[in-house]
Each structure stands twice: as structure tokens, then as C-alpha cells.
Amino acid sequence: MGSVAPKTAVTNVRVFDGRRLLAPDTVVIEAGRISAGPRGARVIDGEGGVLLPGLIDAHVHLHGRHTLEQLASFGVTTALDMACAPPELVNSLRAVPGLTDIRSAGTPAIAPGSPHSHIPVVGPRGLITGADQARQFVADRVAEGSDYIKIIVGNPAPSHDQATLDALAAAAREHGKLSVAQASSQAAVEMAQRAGVSVLTHVPLDQPLNKAAAADAVAAGRVLIPTLAMMEGIVQQSAPPGRDYAAARASVTVMYHAGVPILAGTDANAEAGGPAMISHGSSLHHELELLADAGLTAVDALRAATSRPARYFGLGDRGVIEPGRRADLVLIDGDPLRDITATRSIRRVWCGGAEVQPSHQFAP
Numbered sequence: 001m002g003s004v005a006p007k008t009a010v011t012n013v014r015v016f017d018g019r020r021l022l023a024p025d026t027v028v029i030e031a032g033r034i035s036a037g038p039r040g041a042r043v044i045d046g047e048g049g050v051l052l053p054g055l056i057d058a059h060v061h062l063h064g065r066h067t068l069e070q071l072a073s074f075g076v077t078t079a080l081d082m083a084c085a086p087p088e089l090v091n092s093l094r095a096v097p098g099l100t101d102i103r104s105a106g107t108p109a110i111a112p113g114s115p116h117s118h119i120p121v122v123g124p125r126g127l128i129t130g131a132d133q134a135r136q137f138v139a140d141r142v143a144e145g146s147d148y149i150k151i152i153v154g155n156p157a158p159s160h161d162q163a164t165l166d167a168l169a170a171a172a173r174e175h176g177k178l179s180v181a182q183a184s185s186q187a188a189v190e191m192a193q194r195a196g197v198s199v200l201t202h203v204p205l206d207q208p209l210n211k212a213a214a215a216d217a218v219a220a221g222r223v224l225i226p227t228l229a230m231m232e233g234i235v236q237q238s239a240p241p242g243r244d245y246a247a248a249r250a251s252v253t254v255m256y257h258a259g260v261p262i263l264a265g266t267d268a269n270a271e272a273g274g275p276a277m278i279s280h281g282s283s284l285h286h287e288l289e290l291l292a293d294a295g296l297t298a299v300d301a302l303r304a305a306t307s308r309p310a311r312y313f314g315l316g317d318r319g320v321i322e323p324g325r326r327a328d329l330v331l332i333d334g335d336p337l338r339d340i341t342a343t344r345s346i347r348r349v350w351c352g353g354a355e356v357q358p359s360h361q362f363a364p
């Protein structure tokens with residue numbers, strides 16, 4: 001899948017610059033990067049389409065090479081894995097030309113008896129029983145190549161005690177790594193925030209986050225990856241009592257209006273027996289629609305899947321279209337600032353300059 005193309009000029013495209021659509025112009029792809037001069041390039045007529053930076057899904061689960069191929073075919077050219085083991089699997093799939101670029105938490109920190117402790121490979125590897133094991137846990141992950149540290153705070157009820165969470169977040173900070181807390185209940189979010197984690201992922205289905213929770217996140221510079229696709233999937237696929245998608249949606253509305261940066265992530269996974277299966281790639285387009293439905297402007301929804309995750313996860317070579325950046329590009333029809341569903345009209349995809357075959361097989 002994918003081949004390194006000769007220098008290519010995509011003409012007559014409107015570029016999303018992170019704020020608006022610019023007048024039709026030419027974007028040049030050369031040696032995997034966006035370059036400035038079209039001289040000598042083969043020409044592809046963009047026919048007035050819109051060119052977006054390659055999309056970033058800030059919460060997926062990696063199962064193998066096929067995961068990355070599927071993501072790329074839907075224009076998701078970067079994915080942040082939020083739990084995967086063993087580390088050899090992730091490391092063998094890093095920086096493969098023409099494939100979605102993967103970053104990974106590797107093994108997450110899991111409490112004994114929690115649902116995650118029963119997941120094969122990940123469960124036993126990630127088990128930690130107290131605060132005294134936190135530093136070693138984080139050091140082991142860093143040694144394995146984890147890009148950030150994932151902590152299962154609650155699923156949905158809190159599992160680790162506060163001291164363990166505090167120690168994990170502190171150890172991640174000492175290593176200069178972001179800590180990402182899985183927190184899908186009120187109580188779990190409170191504990192994660194008290195521990196000082198960098199990133200919250202999921203949103204409660206029990207009751208919406210309130211203004212105080214949002215103010216805590218803003219004060220700490222914390223970001224949120226709500227994974228609305230997953231929260232909706234849980235309610236639709238397993239319908240647990242006392243859970244309501246409306247709480248998840250309302251949480252995003254409150255956090256967004258308070259100024260908490262929202263990143264688009266889906267929790268895409270193919271784990272039979274998990275809370276909900278979410279299709280890789282197509283689900284990110286649905287996430288953008290759910291974020292817009294929760295109150296994000298179309299511009300903010302697009303930023304949530306481009307420049308914003310690039311910025312918060314330190315991916316300085318992508319997320320915007322300008323010379324020198326990776327040639328991660330999605331050519332679509334229609335105007336996504338007027339109608340966010342236009343991102344589904346994928347015409348062409350480039351992943352690190354290699355053109356890949358787009359898919360139109362959107363999950364229902």
C-alpha cells in the first residue's frame with residue numbers, strides 16, 4: 001500500500017489553514033514533505049476540492065498493520081494508540097512509509113481486579129498494586145518506547161487509589177511524558193484531576209462534568225479527548241443501566257465553552273468482548289460530527305483532528321499545510337466549514353507523501 005510519488009503539484013485546491021479556506025492554490029509534494037516550488041512536478045488537478053491536513057485520531061487501539069492501512073484509507077494519517085502490547089508490535093510498525101504514523105502509550109497502568117486486568121497480554125503486563133510501583137512502571141514504559149503514559153483511572157469506577165494515581169502522574173512528569181487518564185465517571189475524573197494528569201480521555205456517562213471540573217482543567221492546562229464515538233457506542237451496543245449519552249455530550253459542551261482544548265479521538269478498536277467495537281478510520285469522521293453536535297464550531301472540530309493534537313502531543317511536523325511539514329493530506333469535496341460531514345467525501349489521501357487508496361466504506 002502506498003508508494004513514494006515523484007514530485008507532485010496538486011493544483012486548484014482550497015487549503016484549510018486552521019481557520020478558514022484559502023483561495024484556490026497549488027500544493028507541492030516532494031520527498032514526503034510539502035515543498036514550495038511546483039517546477040518540474042507532475043500535476044494533479046484538484047478541481048476546486050478542499051485540502052485538509054492529514055487527520056489525527058488521538059485515541060485508537062492498534063491491532064496490527066491492517067489497523068494502520070484502514071486508518072490511512074479514511075484520511076487518518078496519524079494515530080495515537082492508547083493501549084497496546086507487546087511493545088514489539090508497536091515498534092515494528094513505527095515510521096513505515098505509506099502507513100499511518102503511530103504513537104503509543106504501550107502498556108497502560110491497570111489496577112488489580114479492574115476489567116482491564118482481564119485483557120490478555122495488556123492486563124498482566126500493566127498490573128500495579130500500589131504507589132511504590134509507579135516509578136518502576138513508568139521507567140519500564142519509557143524504556144520500551146512508550147510515547148506517553150496511559151493510566152486506567154476508572155472503568156468507570158475508580159480502581160487505583162489516589163496515592164497511586166498521584167505517583168504515576170508525577171513519575172510521568174519526571175520523565176517528561178504526558179500522562180493520559182482514562183476516566184469515564186465523575187469520580188474517576190475528579191481523582192485524575194487531583195493527580196494532575198496531562199490529558200483526560202472519555203467523558204462520564206453517569207452525570208455531566210460541571211463548571212468546577214472544567215475550571216480545574218483550564219487552570220491546569222489539561223486537554224480532553226472525549227471519544228464521543230465510544231461513549232455513544234457503549235450506550236448503543238451494551239446499554240448499561242444508569243448511563244446516558246446525553247451526559248457525555250453535555251460534558252463536552254461544558255468543557256468546550258470553559259476553554260478546555262478538545263482533541264478528536266474515537267477509541268477505535270476491534271476488541272470483541274470490549275465495551276463497544278468502533279471502526280478504525282470511518283469513526284473519526286463520525287467523531288467530528290458528534291463534536292459539532294456538542295457545540296464545537298466546524299473550525300474547532302477540524303482543529304481537534306489536525307493542529308491541536310499535533311500541538312499537544314508534540315508532533316511539530318504536521319497538523320497544518322505549509323512547506324516543510326509532512327505531506328499528510330486529504331483531498332475532499334464540499335466545504336467542511338459549512339457542513340462537517342463533507343470530510344467523508346474523500347477523493348485522495350497522501351500519507352507522508354505516498355498516495356494511498358481512499359475508502360468510502362463508512363461504518364453505519
Ligand SMILES: [Zn+2]
Binds near residue numbers: 060061
Ligand atoms: Zn481506549
